[in-house]
Amino acid sequence: MNDFLSEIEFAGLNSRIKRLSDEILYSTRDYYKTMGLDIEPNWHLIFLLLEKYDSMTITDISKELRMSHPACVKIINKMKKKGYVNSRTDDNDLRKQLLELSEKSLKQLPVFREHWNAGAKTTEDLMENSPHFIDELKEIELRISEKSYKERTLKHLNLK
Amino acid sequence: MNDFLSEIEFAGLNSRIKRLSDEILYSTRDYYKTMGLDIEPNWHLIFLLLEKYDSMTITDISKELRMSHPACVKIINKMKKKGYVNSRTDDNDLRKQLLELSEKSLKQLPVFREHWNAGAKTTEDLMENSPHFIDELKEIELRISEKSYKERTLKHLNLK
DNA sequence: TATATTTGCGTAACCAGTTACGTATAATAG
DNA sequence: CTATTATACGTAACTGGTTACGCAAATATA
The missing domain is CATH 1.10.10.10 (Winged helix-like DNA-binding domain superfamily/Winged helix DNA-binding domain)
Incomplete structure (x- = not known):
C-alpha cells in the first residue's frame, strides 16, 4: 500500500487512527441507510x-x-x-x-x-490477524488517561 | 478502569477508536492554542x-x-x-x-x-508498551480497504 | 468537428464532536 | 436563614469529516 500517512510513521499515526474511525463511522451509516434503519x-x-x-x-x-x-x-x-x-x-x-x-x-x-x-462480527473479523490490538489499545487508553497528549507533548518540547 | 465501552467488547471497539482519535485531536488543538501557534x-x-x-x-x-x-x-x-x-x-x-x-x-x-x-515523540511513547499496534493497525487498514465495513456487515447478516 | 463522458473543484446540507457561556436548582457554609 | 458554591443541562459557535449536486474545462468518441 502506497500511503503517505504510513510513510511518515509516528507523525501520521494520529491521522490513520482518525481515518479508520471515520471509515467505520461512515460505512456504518451507509449500512443503516441501505437496510432502512432509522x-x-x-x-x-x-x-x-x-x-x-x-x-x-x-x-x-x-x-x-x-x-x-x-x-x-x-x-x-x-x-x-x-x-x-x-x-x-x-x-x-x-x-x-x-x-x-x-x-x-x-x-x-x-x-x-x-x-x-x-457489526460486532465485522469488527471481530477485522481483528482476526491482530490478536494484540485490543489489549494494546487499552494500554494506550490507560496512558493517555494518566497524562494527556498535550501534557506529554509539552514535556517533550521542554526536554530539548 | 471501569469502562462501559470496554465491557461490551467488540460492540464498543469502534467508539473506543473514535474516542482515542478525538482525545488526541482536541488535546493537540489545545496544545497549539497554549503554545500560541496559529x-x-x-x-x-x-x-x-x-x-x-x-x-x-x-x-x-x-x-x-x-x-x-x-x-x-x-x-x-x-x-x-x-x-x-x-x-x-x-x-x-x-x-x-x-x-x-x-x-x-x-x-x-x-x-x-x-x-x-x-507530538511524534508523544505518539511514540504512548506506543511504548504496544509493540504490535502499528503493524496490526496496518493489517486492519488493509482488510477494510479490501472490503468495506458495510459490505462485511451485510455478509454477516445474511449468513444467519 | 460535434457530441458525449470524465475530471476538477466549489458549495450546500448534514452528522459528530468540542469549548465557552448562561441560567436555574440544589447543596453547603456562615 | 441567607449567601455562596456546585451541579445539571441547554445553547451558540467552532472544527472536522461526509454525501449530493452543479458547472466548467478537458478528454474521448462518433
Missing part, C-alpha cells in the same frame, strides 16, 4: 446504556461514555424527536431529566440487535 | 505534503490523504485565509488550482517542526 451510528451505545440502566440523566450518560454533555444533549434530542427516548423531570431534583427508552425502542430493539451483532 | 491539527499533513511535492492540486491532496475533496477544499481555504498557502490556476488545465506553500509558511516551518516532532 437510526444513527452513535445512538447504538445510548440504546445499550438505557437498556441496561433503565433510566439515566444526561450527565450519567456523558460520564459513562466519556463524552461532553452537549454531545449527549444533541444525540438525545434527535432520539427524542424520532420517538426512541422519553424524558421526565426528576421530582427530587428539578434540574435532572430522567431518560428512558420508549415503547417504540423496546419494540425495535430485537431488530436493531441483529444488525449490531453483525 | 494552526489547526489537520493542517499538519498538508504542510508536509506541500513541502514534499512543492505544488499540488486539491485532487492530488485528497488522494494522498484518502480524504474527500470537499474536506481538502475547506482546509486549504482556511490555510489560504491565514496566508500559509498560495494558489494559481494551471495554464495547461484551467480547472486545476496549483497550491504551494507561501513565504510565511517556509519561514514558520522550522518552528512548527519542533512542535510536530514533540
Whole structure:
C-alpha cells in the first residue's frame, strides 16, 4: 500500500487512527441507510446504556461514555424527536431529566440487535490477524488517561 | 478502569477508536492554542505534503490523504485565509488550482517542526508498551480497504 | 468537428464532536 | 436563614469529516 500517512510513521499515526474511525463511522451509516434503519451510528451505545440502566440523566450518560454533555444533549434530542427516548423531570431534583427508552425502542430493539451483532462480527473479523490490538489499545487508553497528549507533548518540547 | 465501552467488547471497539482519535485531536488543538501557534491539527499533513511535492492540486491532496475533496477544499481555504498557502490556476488545465506553500509558511516551518516532532515523540511513547499496534493497525487498514465495513456487515447478516 | 463522458473543484446540507457561556436548582457554609 | 458554591443541562459557535449536486474545462468518441 502506497500511503503517505504510513510513510511518515509516528507523525501520521494520529491521522490513520482518525481515518479508520471515520471509515467505520461512515460505512456504518451507509449500512443503516441501505437496510432502512432509522437510526444513527452513535445512538447504538445510548440504546445499550438505557437498556441496561433503565433510566439515566444526561450527565450519567456523558460520564459513562466519556463524552461532553452537549454531545449527549444533541444525540438525545434527535432520539427524542424520532420517538426512541422519553424524558421526565426528576421530582427530587428539578434540574435532572430522567431518560428512558420508549415503547417504540423496546419494540425495535430485537431488530436493531441483529444488525449490531453483525457489526460486532465485522469488527471481530477485522481483528482476526491482530490478536494484540485490543489489549494494546487499552494500554494506550490507560496512558493517555494518566497524562494527556498535550501534557506529554509539552514535556517533550521542554526536554530539548 | 471501569469502562462501559470496554465491557461490551467488540460492540464498543469502534467508539473506543473514535474516542482515542478525538482525545488526541482536541488535546493537540489545545496544545497549539497554549503554545500560541496559529494552526489547526489537520493542517499538519498538508504542510508536509506541500513541502514534499512543492505544488499540488486539491485532487492530488485528497488522494494522498484518502480524504474527500470537499474536506481538502475547506482546509486549504482556511490555510489560504491565514496566508500559509498560495494558489494559481494551471495554464495547461484551467480547472486545476496549483497550491504551494507561501513565504510565511517556509519561514514558520522550522518552528512548527519542533512542535510536530514533540507530538511524534508523544505518539511514540504512548506506543511504548504496544509493540504490535502499528503493524496490526496496518493489517486492519488493509482488510477494510479490501472490503468495506458495510459490505462485511451485510455478509454477516445474511449468513444467519 | 460535434457530441458525449470524465475530471476538477466549489458549495450546500448534514452528522459528530468540542469549548465557552448562561441560567436555574440544589447543596453547603456562615 | 441567607449567601455562596456546585451541579445539571441547554445553547451558540467552532472544527472536522461526509454525501449530493452543479458547472466548467478537458478528454474521448462518433
